[in-house]
Amino acid sequence: AVNEALNELYIEDEDYSSLRQSIDDFDNFNMIALASKLATHELLEFRRISAYVYRCNKKWSLSIELSKGDRMWKDCIDTSNESGDASIIEKLLRFFCETSEKECFCAALYTCYSHISPDVVLELGWQNGYHNFIMPFFIQNLRLTHLRLNELEERTAPPKEEDNNQDAIAGTYSSLGGMPNGVLMLENGGGMGGGMPMPQAGVPGMGGGIDMSGFGVGGMPNGGMPQGMPQPGMPQGMPQQGMMPSM
Numbered sequence: 001a002v003n004e005a006l007n008e009l010y011i012e013d014e015d016y017s018s019l020r021q022s023i024d025d026f027d028n029f030n031m032i033a034l035a036s037k038l039a040t041h042e043l044l045e046f047r048r049i050s051a052y053v054y055r056c057n058k059k060w061s062l063s064i065e066l067s068k069g070d071r072m073w074k075d076c077i078d079t080s081n082e083s084g085d086a087s088i089i090e091k092l093l094r095f096f097c098e099t100s101e102k103e104c105f106c107a108a109l110y111t112c113y114s115h116i117s118p119d120v121v122l123e124l125g126w127q128n129g130y131h132n133f134i135m136p137f138f139i140q141n142l143r144l145t146h147l148r149l150n151e152l153e154e155r156t157a158p159p160k161e162e163d164n165n166q167d168a169i170a171g172t173y174s175s176l177g178g179m180p181n182g183v184l185m186l187e188n189g190g191g192m193g194g195g196m197p198m199p200q201a202g203v204p205g206m207g208g209g210i211d212m213s214g215f216g217v218g219g220m221p222n223g224g225m226p227q228g229m230p231q232p233g234m235p236q237g238m239p240q241q242g243m244m245p246s247m
Helices: 002-012 016-025 031-038 044-056 060-069 073-083 086-098 102-111 118-128 131-156 161-175
Strands: none
Touching: 002 016, 002 031, 016 044, 031 044, 044 060, 044 073, 060 073, 060 086, 073 086, 073 102, 086 102, 086 118, 102 131, 118 131
16 A cells, blocks of 8 residues: 555656666565556657556556557557567567568667567568568578587587597407506417416526526526426427436
């Protein structure tokens, strides 16, 4: 009740700016009743407030029709865009074509771009000869379509051939018993039991020819092998080089 009484004072004083601020700050009153009262006010700014109140309450058609009566084209376009209703926007575009408001038609295409179907724009432009006015709309539409197609092609593109080759190589290593870090374990086919090769005698760092001199033991002949034992690769019973067969 307080808000309504305050709004009545603003209307009596014809203080439309304070009334507009009061509506924005305090909405706890019958807004539709206020909009109906202001719709026939003699001052233009109060009728604009009426259209604004309808717009705030999502009464799109009432707001647009009220703005049309006062030729407030910008208010019509902004209300249509805020509605997001393609049918309301198309109706406004056809109205601009019927009244030969070319500039308003072009401004509506720009403002309501995301809610307008291209076929509607092409139809209205062809019927009314507005080819120059619809061209910016289609330039922007083609650009966005091109960008979306490029993005879609990048998402659906098959993997590159190099990636496939790398995957195949990694799969081969895995099937051969590769290590987790990608290093392949190779086994020597020769040697004892197919394992690691025998250390060579006398080669430093290979485990062969162990120096036993510190223990009072002299070097062993035949590459560190005890006498009487056959050397690898020689049949048993064959005399080793430098040894006489026992009688």
